[in-house]
Amino acid sequence: MSMFRNFSKEILWVLGAFLAIVFVGLFVDHPWPKDFLTSLFAFGLLAMSLNLLIGFAGMVSFGHAAYFAMGGYCFGLLLQSTSFTGSLGPYSVPLAIILAVFGTGVYAAAVGAICARLNEIYFAFLTLAFQMFLYSVILSWVDLTGGDQGLMGGIPRPLFLGIDLSQALDRYVFCAGLFCLCILFLRIIDKSAFGQSLRMIRDNQERAEFLGVRTYRIKVICFTIAGMIASVGGIILALFTSGAYPEWAFWAQSGEAIFMIMLGGSTVFVGPILGAVLLRLINDVVQMYTSHNELVTGIVILLVVLGLRRGILDFVIDKIKDRREAKFLADLEAKKEDQ
């Protein structure tokens, strides 16, 4: 139980956030906030789990959406199989989630084991290549995945533990719960010794090796965990849309996730979520005015990357630090003059 004591603050924070989200679901009648938040849970988990790689471990993956898509597809395919739902009945939804997450984990571990030894640039490109591989599998294995149409016919969601996922509110609260659990898990990693090792690898891998950190093993584990959390995001989106679509595995999805991190800030824990909110809002607004939203998104990215050169929260924190430093120096000056 020491874990609860050590992380009581984090647990309380996440619990509070969960209650606030449920509150919105209960008392706001309009479907927009619920829909927006549910898609945010999905893409937020994609971005947060990618930041475990980029922000914590310094592994810039350009193929992270592959695990997102794989989670969604595994989940959908399991529940669409009548022998699976037939034999498991009320247990089929939770079991499908667990199997989808661990199945994705195995695949992520295999890809990670190949990629984690390589330098940054190779790593980025190779993860992209593996994502495109999965994308081409999804497109060409039409019998299983429905090809470019995606998983059609809806995903059955048998009742379990009194939760009926075909009801909008139940689904919303369930997705919020999954999201909050994953965020708590990420926060615990952030604060744990494992998180410290990841940062050490990011800052100076050679030194970490000298100190006896098994960098390769830790990087593969990190890659696997990130893939599993991304798959939860995919499951949420599959629940939400009652299907799974090949675009989820398309490279642009990974690019978008990277930009969410960059936009919000990779050094701040909640940065990627802020990025996800902003990017979805930008997309929604742009789509109202023009169908060329890619052009606008591209220009926004260039402006942020070449202008700010870091995320918004990174920028804010740097400003605060600068001000503190200036204040400290001013105080020092004042003291000197007094003497």
Next chain:
Amino acid sequence: MIEFEALANCASSGACIVNQVTSGLIIGMLLFLVASGLTLIFGVLNIINFAHGSFYMMGAYVAFTAYALTGNYFIAAIFGAIGAGLLGVFFERFIISRVYGQNVLLQLLVCYAFILIMDDVVKLVWGAEYLAMGIPDEFRLAPIRLFGGFIPPLYIFLIITAVVIGFGAMLLIAKTRFGSIVRAIAENPSMVGALGIRVPLYLALLFAIGCALAGVAGALAAPVRSLTPGMGLGILVESFIVTVIGGMGSIPGAFFAALILGLTRAVGSIGFPLFVDGAMFMMMALVLIFKPTGLLGGGGVKR
């Protein structure tokens, strides 16, 4: 999974062998051109141009328009190369040079942004529908007969041109004064700058050459492929596989790897159509596990 019967049928017919080998050579040699541009830029600047596919796409579209205007395929191909090269200079000067030596994350993002922008620009200018250039007038000739198969003269022209241009680029880097300056910049840019050589100019030129290689590949491919926004990404991933298998920075390596890949694709389209991509990725994974520097590459792969 493997259709042995189809393979055996093909192997027993000269026409089928000739057809598959030619199509494999075309795929391979166009890939070789794109990959040599990618590997050239990587060798000197030590960055991977994730937007490389966009220059391939631009080359194809510019050539399409130039051919529609002039009716001359050779001029169209030259325009495709020049268009991609100019775009490359613009991209290098205004975008990618601002993130040299920075975090890979920033390099990735500007390339991602550039791909998005170029795909939409193509949609705005040429439309989102598939375009086809068709066989150019110059090559409406009788096919050449070989071992019972027929080879269109255009295909022979494509293969030979791609090989000549690709190895021409290699000689440019290995044998000329321009090449030696560029190689020196790869070793020590500030020293080269101290000798009074304008390093940024050479970097922009090199980038332009790399992009022009992709552009000319796109232009050459225009008659045999359909043109669509987003056509660059597939070729980018394949040319990356080529550079990984051949070895980053090595043009001869890219040549052999492209040859292997092209033939695998051609044979695979008969023998294991669903597994062609899988076979390519498997080859790449094997190379990375057993010889991470690639078949003919130097070091610098591991972190």
